[in-house]
Amino acid sequence: MTTAVATKDRESLGDFLLRAPAVGPALALVVAIVVFSLATDTFFDLDNLSTVVQQSLVVGTLALGQTLVILIAGIDLSNAASMVVATLIMAKLAAAGTNGFVALLAGVVLTIIVGIFIGGLATRIKLPAFIITLGTFTMLTAVSKLIAGGQAVPVTDGLLQWLGTKRYLLGGIPITYGMTLALLMYLGIWYALTKTAWGKHVYAVGNAPESARLSGIKVNRTVLSVYIVAGLTFGIAAWQALGRTPNADPNQFQLGNLDSITAVVLGGTSLFGGRGSVLGTLMGALVVAVLRSGLTQMNVDGNYQDLATGALLIAAVVVDRIARRQQQS
Template sequence: MTTTTGSAAAEFSRRQQSPLQRLQHVLHGRPWLSPLFLLVVAFVAFFIATPTFLTASSMGILLQQTAVVAALAVGQTLIILTAGIDLSVGAVMVLSMMVMASLAADGGMPGLIALLIGVALATGAGALNGFLVTRINLPPFIVTLGTLSIFTAIALLYSGGSSIQADRMPRLLNFLGEGFGIGAFRLTWGIVVVALIYIVMGFVISQTAWGRYVYAVGDDRESARLSGVPSKRILLGVYTVAGLIYGLAAWLLIGRAGAATPNAVPDANLQSITAVVIGGTSLFGGRGTLIGTLIGALIVQTFAFGLSQLGVDQQWRYLAIGVLVIVAVAIDQWIRKVKA
């Protein structure tokens, strides 16, 4: 009887809501829907403006350009879900890339060993960020702002500011730039690796206790701690796993660029945060999905790629992305006000 009464009350409450309120509830439960709608609109608009946009070859190029940012955005999503932020993401990736490339090209080290050392270094860099946040109790923004400068300087000092071309490195480090074609549609192994990262991490954060703890810590760290969640250990794990993913992104970048350069992807930090925010993950923590992040990364690259095909100046592309970020945060604020 109580259950029936409760269901009737919930149904009555739902009917009393305006269409806008119902939309607010839907987006609160599925934050990836609004960026998906935006992505579809962008695809249609660019196809109308330039019919070559939706060709198989163009879509292959778009996916290749999205791969590195999409990988970085996975680690950034984990951190933002805990109400943190990582400004050192690009610096960690570049440092890892230069170390693995230099060890293989100049140190004569086997490609697999160089790769493992580079990924381990990135993992350690992420763990260092996590240690400073959880043990020294410093704000994530300040910690990663500082390590951004530190890791960037180390990468420049270590490499001497010089690039290492693909022909000086073993095939393994360049492997993710190779690929296969399906007609005119070309995929690289890097895209396959990014897809695997999303599948694995999507399962982890949605189907495991660790993933539920990540959301709990981001939603309310103190309440999570009082409920028995080891908040500091979870946070340290999040930053460490993020570092591991940045190391894999470094491997992706070598294959994508065909070289290792200390000046690669200077706006990686901005792009990864933009992808996460546009994808519906709340900057206040506790809400978001990896599917939303993937859609967000595609939106960022779709606008850049489509506007480039239209011959629009780069300044206008930055303006478009900036507007998207502000709109995405405004929508997030509106969704957070949803009433049960």
């Protein structure tokens, strides 16, 4: 009798974790903050915590779009490369005297066009997203170097730097406009996924595309719309990047695609599609930022930081696979 009750309790806990995938990364975030606060004298300082959040903005925004793509069982290896090209276009146009808004709009339009290109190949020709985005990543990396001509492009336009503007809450908590915009974006995507028919279609396509099609959902249209919205977020990530560092550099964010995937998977979104939340992604992005910042303050070599991040990604995928098998059994 006692064994049966214990088994039932364990199953209830497992079901709870499957229904609330953001709980795990939230706990991991708390543990990481506590550990680094005890290991260093500066980590828990308000200015440092604000810096950590600012450092997570670009990856967090990339991860927001990546979440949508992974929810439909896709993947985008080109998101960071697309963002970098957008920063270079914005910077080059602004340096040539183009109005800052026009330069910003041009960069965002580019990332949306890339999303349409990827979504079109995925829906019309039925190519695997991995292959499409791997090829797109390679092309965009070359394009960024051709545009830059081997040099970083400084940004002086006020609008392009605007998201990095710092203000203080309650007299002492430093925040930037970029933080506010990222929060609004997360809230907007959360609402779209949980409160609209489009969001239900995204989850349905990720769970079982054929069943979704038979139930009347326009699968191709949903997939294409996801890549378009994701492209929009990558364009805003480019704006975030210029606000954080007013310098468009083709060599920046070389691991941004992998960091965004890590944040999404750490946040509890299944690589097999159909399960996950933007809240979990936000927690995952913060975990990645906290890990890198804490290890840096402990003077840990960058190579070991990449090693730790990769290990976290593998562990998260293993947990996701186990959870998926339990859900199917």
